Amino acid sequence: MKEPILYKILRPVIKFLVRILYNPTYIGLENIPKSGKVILAGNHTYSLDCGILISSTNRCVHFLGKHTLFKGFKKYFFRNMAVIPVNRNIKDSKCMEEARKVLENDQVIGIFPEGTINRKKETIILPFKMGALKLALDTDSYIVPFSIKGKYEPFKKGPTIMFGTPYQLEGNDLDLEKAKLEEIVIELINQNKGE
Numbered sequence: 001m002k003e004p005i006l007y008k009i010l011r012p013v014i015k016f017l018v019r020i021l022y023n024p025t026y027i028g029l030e031n032i033p034k035s036g037k038v039i040l041a042g043n044h045t046y047s048l049d050c051g052i053l054i055s056s057t058n059r060c061v062h063f064l065g066k067h068t069l070f071k072g073f074k075k076y077f078f079r080n081m082a083v084i085p086v087n088r089n090i091k092d093s094k095c096m097e098e099a100r101k102v103l104e105n106d107q108v109i110g111i112f113p114e115g116t117i118n119r120k121k122e123t124i125i126l127p128f129k130m131g132a133l134k135l136a137l138d139t140d141s142y143i144v145p146f147s148i149k150g151k152y153e154p155f156k157k158g159p160t161i162m163f164g165t166p167y168q169l170e171g172n173d174l175d176l177e178k179a180k181l182e183e184i185v186i187e188l189i190n191q192n193k194g195e
Helices: 006-022 048-054 073-077 093-104 131-139 176-193
Strands: 025-027 038-042 061-066 083-086 108-111 142-149 160-163
Touching: 006 048, 006 073, 038 131, 048 061, 048 142, 061 093, 073 083, 083 093, 093 108, 093 131, 108 131, 131 142, 131 176, 142 176
Parallel strands: 025 160, 038 108, 038 142, 061 083, 061 108
Antiparallel strands: 142 160
16 A cells, blocks of 8 residues: 555645644654554644644554545545545444555554544543554554644644554453553643643
């Protein structure tokens, strides 16, 4: 599975724009493996979070995106930006199968397990969905947890993204593993000094 040409072309542009416009801080970049199957999983704060993840690594990050984005010309754009459509209203086996193939080809999946942007200021994270954990279990992939904290305000101090230590699931109890991942991400958010 090759890196889409459009992604390859736009990645340096996205990196440049994210770094110039939003001046993000990156912590723990060394925790993103340079090869092998990896799932980046963390909190979702703004629609620009994908950009900061893309700018964090030279590896192609395949995201899961809501199926309603894939209409008209946007379908070709998102497909060529390594985005996999997911219907969040059903158990989307087609999406999961495509994501599994990406991982089985030793590539990277980026997932926001909350499933949507967390707009509840009083809630650290929304309850995680199981997709990232099912994929990690099925493909024996490493999970790299991350936290994003701070605002995307042009030409000001931007958000901070902090990557935690990669780990693999210890068993097949997904409820237990979900609680563990939630705990790790909350801890990373609390450690993250971004405002």
